[in-house]
Amino acid sequence: MLLEEAPATLIHATIDNFNINQDRVAVARIGESLSTLQQARDLHLRDEETSLKKLNRQLNTFTSQYEDLSTAHSSADHASKISRLDTKKRRDAVDDEVxxxxxxxxxxxxxxxxxxxxxxxxxxxxxxxxxxxxxxxxxxxxxxxxxxxxxxxxxx
Structure with a gap:
């Protein structure tokens, strides 16, 4: 055999020489940082979704107000209404005379x-x-x- 010592002894000595506690602590710290970062992103995402919903409600409100105003103040309707009222006024004046x-x-x-x-x-x-x-x-x-x-x- 090539090795002078028994393989079990070599493996045991190798394990003792490895210090993985620092690596474990570093991985745990990285995991906590990732968790904190994910929570911050989720909170920011919720805030942005709330803001988007609020803006959508405002958009719907303004759109409906615009549609109401545009139908109420249509220039063609306004002109036809004025024309109709003028015609009625003239007709009433003639009828009143008769x-x-x-x-x-x-x-x-x-x-x-x-x-x-x-x-x-x-x-x-x-x-x-x-x-x-x-x-x-x-x-x-x-x-x-x-x-x-x-x-x-x-x-x-």
Whole structure:
């Protein structure tokens, strides 16, 4: 055999010469450092996730507010609404003028009816309560407004 001593004795002497306690302590220290680093990373990750969730909620809130405002203040809708209101205002002004005239005529005892075909004033019913008279007048284009006004005043 090549070795002068028994292999068991050599192995035992080699084990005694190795000092692994320092290596064990170093590996334990490295493990603790890795654990501490992992905990710090996990804490930082949780903080960033919380911040991201908060920012997502703000984004959703602002997005919904923007959509509400953009639908409420659409320029095309706004312009069409203004146009519609102007048209209604003009129509009401014309209607008010006609209604005012009709009220005046009715207060005098004159009821005027429109022709269904062309919308012109075609017939007038003149009532005189003092005399008890009722006159039905068919209004033709061949007579002037002045003629009809004089006729109505004379029957009242």
């Amino acid at each position: 209604l005012l005239r009709l009220k005046v005529y009715r207060s005098l005892g004159i009821d005027i009816e429109r022709d269904e075909r062309d919308g012109e004033w075609s017939k007038a019913v003149v009532r005189n309560d003092r005399k008890g008279d009722v006159h039905v007048v068919n209004m033709d284009k061949k007579f002037s407004r002045y003629f009809y006004a004089n006729y109505f005043w004379s029957t009242l």
